[in-house]
Amino acid sequence: MEKYLDILEIAIYGSAVALILIGLYGALTKKSLIKIVLGLSIMDSGIHLMMIALGYLKGGTAPIFSKGFENSADQMVDPIPQALVLTAIVIGFGVTAVALSLVIRLYRHHDTLRIDEIKNLKW
């Protein structure tokens, strides 16, 4: 059990970092607008996973005072990162929605989704 939890922790941190890097790569190198938005969204997910993992306590319980858990405050996982992530997910959703609607506008205006063909403004 102990060993399983160790591996799980490494896996969570590893996948969080991997997601951030994949997202950065996608957002910075891809030419398609949709893929850029996807990259941003993946990077956000990675950061959210990282934040949850940071607040996690090995073998801890949910941060709720209930029957049988009255004196177990030191075994509870940190609730603040969870609250922050909830807010951050909503914000990320909003940004993605605005980005996709802008992509639609850009497509209608330029008839292309390639970012290197949209250069009416000086980049």
Next chain:
Amino acid sequence: MVGSPVLFVAIPLLAAFLIPLMGMIWKEFVRIIPGLVLAYMLVLSVSLIIYIQSHGTIVEVISGWGPPVGINLVFSPFSGALTTLMTFLGLLVWLYSHKFKRNVDYEPAKKYFILLMLMVTGSVGMVLTGDLFNMFVFIEIVSISGYGLTSFFVRRDSAEAAFKFLLMGAFASSFLLIGIMIIYTQLGTLNMAEIAQRMPQMDYHMKVFSLIFILVAIGVEAETFPLNGWAPDVYTQAPGPISAAMSGIVVKAAVYANIRIIYTMYDLQGAYEYLLIIGLITFIVAETAALKQERLKRMLAYSSIGQMGLAMIAFGIGTKEGVYAALFLMFSHAIIKSLLFFSGSYLVYNKTSKYIKHVNGMGKYLPITAFLFTLGAFAIIGLPPFMGFWSKLALLSAAADSNLVILVAVILVVSIVEAVYYLRVVNRIFFFKKRANTKPEKPTINAMIAMLSLAAIVLVIGFYPDLVTGLIERAADDLMDKGRYIGEILSKN
């Protein structure tokens, strides 16, 4: 106490979401409600400023959770002065755009005013909040409404500018989240006062690491040098009053966040030098870039970036005179640049490309607007007896007091560049012949009132700078006194 700082966030947020409902009852409500709300906020913040002079800083605890745990709003002389400035500018932006799209359509005006209210909410919230994560949320409110407002005109290239802004803003918000996360894992708190108090315990490398992430993130909104690529495009493509609101309200809030983090939260050696150098680079690059611009609003955008660079230089000097000069610069820049954006938008009104050559000969057809633009141009260059003169003088004397003679020389030389490109436009307005394909557009009466009141402030403060210096000096004292800020908030527990 006449009201509480919570109202600065709650009322505009409520109004923003009530606007579409009230619009169903009577369409004019959509245009009237924002003005009423902003006027109320202005009255409230002026009366709170008077209140805190005798009673000290107001720390508002939200929902009964004391400062280290819950969210708190701080109305100190510094944040109060900025709140007053922002609500005043918000009111003028509303006044200027009151008749906006009146003859065209109901739907765009509704969205415009909702987003404008959200933008003011976010900026005021950023200034008032005492919680780091709360600041992140407000920054996101400002950015998302900013994306929407930038892409407002469908026929221009506005979606492109907005997407560029969004790309940088999304990266910035991710970085800010990482920075906040590092601080939280190291110190276990998000309250800015408690972070400031416990900052010496933090590991040095983690400190530098988190500061870099946070500064990069906020630097995007604050238009610092390598991160300001969005600003010229956004200012060109957004509606005129929104350009004014961006440079006058949003960027001021971001600079506040930057300064609060460097001055209050961190105790790092070299952070002031960072501000000084990055401000100097921003100032020089932006002013020389402005010189070669062919579009009026793009030129104004680069000038706005340059002025923010000046404010950063002044903050980077690090003495009390420097902070005083920086706040004075922020104040005068907000007023003057709004005047320039307001009047400049009318000078190139009928052309979507907004080239500088379109202002040719407008002095004959739009005498008052052209005169106001000229007034703004003279003021921002720093000619006496306008407001810009006193702020630049304060900066130069602060630099001279700290023995930074080279800095004084560089600022003066770059100011000549600034004078050249502004006077070039003024020359075109008055001494060139009007181009055949440009059509002068008379400003509406509301826009005229907004511009005239800004011009009156520029002139009155130019002749009687004492009217505001006391206020700014108290704000500077407040910012420099880190121990008092921490004490005032944490004693509320």
